[in-house]
Amino acid sequence: MLLLIPLVAMQFTQEVNWTFSDFVFAGVLLFGTGTTYVLIARKWNNLAYKLAVAVGVVAGLLLVWANAAVGLVGSEDNPANLLYLGVPIVALVGAFVARFQPLGMSNAMFAASLTYVVVTAIALFVWTPAPGTAEPSAYFVNVLVANGMFAALWAVSGWLFRRASAASSHLGQRLA
Known part of the structure; x- marks a missing residue:
């Protein structure tokens, strides 16, 4: 149903111009999310755990979607945006290591957050905005906030x- 939004918008405006591959990419991304x-949330019957999975998965979805659509630093063609692929990799590797x-x-998601901050700092200080695209101060603030x-x-x-970890440990203490 979500993919109908750009399909309908394409009928009424020239500003939305998706190709077949855009629809395939979006479909795979949404289905994969x-x-x-x-697959992950069903492992635990704990609301905090399920919410944590939802927030982490949505963070990954939004990161990939925004990076592919417009880029997180400059345009989507800016090579600095490739660095952001390290964030979901850190989260996934951490999740598998943590079983x-x-x-x-929790440690994996905090590591992903820290990785995100480090990647943003590297991207901001290594790759600067192209001249004439925006005021450097406005660009800097927009990138920092986003x-x-x-x-x-x-x-x-x-x-x-x-x-969720604290809740499961309290449950374990009550059962002992």
Whole structure:
């Protein structure tokens, strides 16, 4: 249903111009996101864990979508944007190393958030905006705010996993 939005918009405006490959990319991304959520969230019957998975998966979806659509630093053609692929890689590797246990997942999401901040700092200080595209100060503030919100999503996911870990440890203490 979400893919109908750009399809309908293309009928009424020239500003939305998706190709067949854009629809395939978006479909795979949305299907992959939903599948990832279901596969991971079903491991635990804990609301904090399920919310943490949802926030982490949405953070990954938004990161990939925004980076592919417009880029997170400059345009989508800016090579600095390739650095952001390291963030979901850190999150995924951390999740597998943690075996999807809440405390380890918390550490993985905090590591992804920190990676996001480091990548943004590198991108901002290594690649500068092209002259004439925007005022450097406005560009800098826009990039910081947008990337700060993305990093916060990963941190919120980490915090929710931490709460899920605390809840499961309290449950274990009650059962003992």
